[in-house]
Amino acid sequence: GIRLLDLSAKVVFPKRFNAMLDEEDNKSTALSNTTLQLVAEKLEQLEGDAPVEILCDKHGGRDYYQPLLMMHLAGGLPQTLQEGREISRYRIEGERTLDISFRMKAESLMPVALSSMLAKYLRELAMVSLNKFWAERIEGLKPTAGYPVDAKRFLAEISGEVEKLGIPRDDFWRKK
Structure with a gap:
């Protein structure tokens, strides 16, 4: 079965958010970087090698997440399974299999x-x-x-x- 193991968030106050916009000049990239930093932190805390599935809402109009995944997540080259307007899905094979997807209207999940x-x-x-x-x-x-x-x-x-x-x-x- 499925059970909730942990719940965490990263609060980004305006001063930091504005600095991120100055660095990235793009709200979507700032959101993606923050999300993937939090994902990386959570993955480091996991024990064992069980496969992990990560579900994310899309960030703005972004369809391509592979470069950001490479920057934030260890374990190997992200394999692109699908990239498009509705959904972008990737798999990273490493110590564990990591499937991550970015979906439009993911709040329905x-x-x-x-x-x-x-x-x-x-x-x-x-x-x-x-x-x-x-x-x-x-x-x-x-x-x-x-x-x-x-x-x-x-x-x-x-x-x-x-x-x-x-x-x-x-x-x-x-x-x-």
Whole structure:
């Protein structure tokens, strides 16, 4: 049967995310690098040589992941099984067989849905902290969920205090 052994996430705050965009100039590559770093860390913790299957949502419009897999995952040259708009699948033969796929709408699959739920929960906790920080400094400030239209309103309302505190915008606000 299948059982959950572990659940982990990598929180990337705006300052680091913006630095990644400066390095990569591409949100999709930044997301792929972060995902594959986390995958590599989890693989290092596994014992034994049982085969592993990894399911990921696609990152932007990317169809080709082999170069990124080579950069992040040890064990051998990733064999391309399929690359296309709907799904890109690879196999790495090493100490263990590793099958990894990047699929459109992968949140319909239980492991990806659970990962997405964890990420969204962590995002909500971060937004609670952000709103609390600014509400303590600006009386009557309406909280934000951080989505585009409301985020612009929120940024406009805190901009004077941001300037007064000398906080660089890239430290708390994502470029993309």
